[in-house]
Amino acid sequence: MSLHRGYAGTESDEVAGFREQVRGMLSAFDEKDFESWEQDRHIPKEVIASLGEAGLFRRRWERGAERGVPRLVAMCQEICDVSSGLALVAMGQSEVFIGALQWLGKGERQKALLEDALDGRTVGCFGATEPRGGSSLAGMRTTAVAVEGGWRLTGCKRYISNVGRADQILVLAKMENPAHVGDLSLFLLPLDHPGVTIDGFFDTMGLHGCDVGQVTFDAELPADALLGNHGVGLLYATHLLQFERLAICAQLIASAATALRLAVAYARRRSIGNDRIMDKQAIRHRLAACQAELWNLEARLAQLVDIAQRDGRMPSHGIAALKLTAGESACRIIDTAMQVFGARGYSKNFPLERFWRDARLSRLGGGTDEVLADMVASGIDRQDPPFEDLISRLSMSDLPRMDDR
Ligand SMILES: Cc1cc2nc3c(=O)[nH]c(=O)nc-3n(C[C@H](O)[C@H](O)[C@H](O)COP(=O)(O)OP(=O)(O)OC[C@H]3O[C@@H](n4cnc5c(N)ncnc54)[C@H](O)[C@@H]3O)c2cc1C
Incomplete structure (x- = not known):
């Protein structure tokens, strides 16, 4: 069963079909594999080879860079559900390495390298x-x-x-x-x-x-x-980073959604005295606030995916802004979910502590919060004549009133 039914429920049958295929490809691995990758601190090359052979990267790239973005998001969500380490590796392989070769590769050797990367023979x-x-x-x-x-x-x-x-x-x-x-x-x-x-x-x-x-x-x-x-090269890297940033947003939102659903399920089951902890207003409202935040993130992700697919362009400032807010929000949502689990949330027997640790990288990698905030600021630090006129008018009448009482 997929934990993510599309981004904000807007998924087409075609993308849902792709999602189903990704899940099939991932079924070649199980909990023992995910655990051993975490322990070894490496994703074996054979894992990327297996996903490549099963057609993951070719299917992601079938519709091109921007028009294939809905598949990128589905791919990230599904992989992130099983292993965020693998999601990071697959994203680097697909969005940066293959992305660069697809876009810039020419000549026999670079084209052969692209084919090898698409099939997972080269990582x-x-x-x-x-x-x-x-x-x-x-x-x-x-x-x-x-x-x-x-x-x-x-x-x-x-x-x-x-x-x-x-x-x-x-x-x-x-x-x-x-x-x-x-x-x-x-x-x-x-x-x-x-x-x-x-x-x-x-x-x-x-x-x-x-x-x-x-x-x-x-x-x-x-x-x-x-x-x-x-x-x-800087221009190339900046363009490729848009895909990486959007992929990070998809992963963050997927992790936060999973953490929240786990927390709600737990809060409904765990009772203290005669009440479920879900009935404690302090918990209930915090979970509701997290859900509201998550819906906003999902809706914004869906909009950006739509722009990429429909217009064939990556809205760089919008992506930077989403990554900036998704990073902070996802960390907060996961932290709240951990809180709801009490000590269990802190224990490695439950996945919350791993989600909590994994999500934090997003505020550094692929552009730090500060760098992204600067980028968003550069988009708003522009002339805006109607509002500049309004400020002038307001300033002109910004005088003390005579007290005629
Ligand atoms: C797990 C992990 C995986 C990574 N993977 C890769 C990878 O595959 N490839 C790769 O190239 N890099 C990778 N990175 C590096 C990552 O991209 C950098 O950590 C990131 O770009 C920040 O660089 P820095 O760590 O050198 O911090 P610094 O550049 O030293 O910045 C330190 C602090 O100062 C802030 N700062 C810097 N400039 C400004 C400014 N102008 N205004 C305000 N604040 C500012 C930063 O936001 C940050 O908070 C990875 C990092 C980690 C932790």
């Missing part, structure tokens, strides 16, 4: 963040230098999801002597290439199913390691 990850930071790419140190026959790529990328089980990393690098700090480019770097070292992994708070590591490289690459045109 990709994405490297933008560096030890000096991830929010500002202007200070990026990784450099690409043109050499005879290709490129020399030198640098270090940190906090890279699934770098431990990926075959390729898509590296964002600055060009030698750039005209602008934003002159970045995207490169395909095989992780088994001479000069590439995986330095190790970070022990993180949540999402234990997916490793997060650091990679250092000083590698000579062929000319076709460059993806797309050089100097426009």
Whole structure:
């Protein structure tokens, strides 16, 4: 049974059918697998291979990037239900690695790589963040230098999801002597290439199913390691990030919905004295407020999905705003659900503590709350003549009144 009947109940039969297929593909794995991924802190490559072979990524991409967004959302919700670590890995594979190759891939080698990625034979990850930071790419140190026959790529990328089980990393690098700090480019770097070292992994708070590591490289690459045109990598990465952000929203909303339904079911069953805890107004109203918040998020997600599908574009400011609010709201909803469970919520015997840990990444990865808030602010910090006129008129009459009493 799917826990998510579409986003805000607006799902077409076609997407519902895709959802059903994703569920079928995921049935190849069970609780023991999910647990072992969390314990090993890696998603085995074979899992992506199995999903690719079953057609997950091909079906996601059948209708193209934007028009396939309803399938992306369904895919994220279903995978997130079984493993948020796997959802992170699948999202990186599908939306960033395949997304980049679909959009920019040309030439025999890049096209072959795309086919391999769609079938899950090649697993990709994405490297933008560096030890000096991830929010500002202007200070990026990784450099690409043109050499005879290709490129020399030198640098270090940190906090890279699934770098431990990926075959390729898509590296964002600055060009030698750039005209602008934003002159970045995207490169395909095989992780088994001479000069590439995986330095190790970070022990993180949540999402234990997916490793997060650091990679250092000083590698000579062929000319076709460059993806797309050089100097426009930042624009490419920013566009690809829209899909990743929307996918994160779908996962967050799915996790919050699951946590809330669990909490309501528990509150209806657990009694204290003669009352169910669902009858305690303090609990009842908190759960109601969470449900109201969740419906708003689901409705907004449905709107954004609709825009992407109908207009064939990603509404970047709307997506940033949803991720900003969904991150905070989902963390709060999951926290409330945990509270309703009492000590059980804090225990690993129940999934609330895992949801709680996993959801927190969303406020950092794919653009921090602060970076997204800046982006939303840049969209509203614009001229607005009718309201500027209104302020002028109000200001003109903003005088003290004579007291004639
Ligand atoms: C589990 C995990 C997985 C990740 N996976 C990947 C991945 O696959 N690939 C990848 O490239 N990166 C990945 N990251 C890195 C992630 O994208 C970065 O953590 C994020 O971009 C923030 O960068 P930072 O951690 O260096 O923080 P910093 O850039 O050092 O920022 C620190 C704080 O300052 C705030 N800040 C920064 N600039 C401003 C500003 N101008 N105004 C106000 N506040 C500001 C930030 O919002 C943040 O709160 C991952 C991180 C984690 C934890």
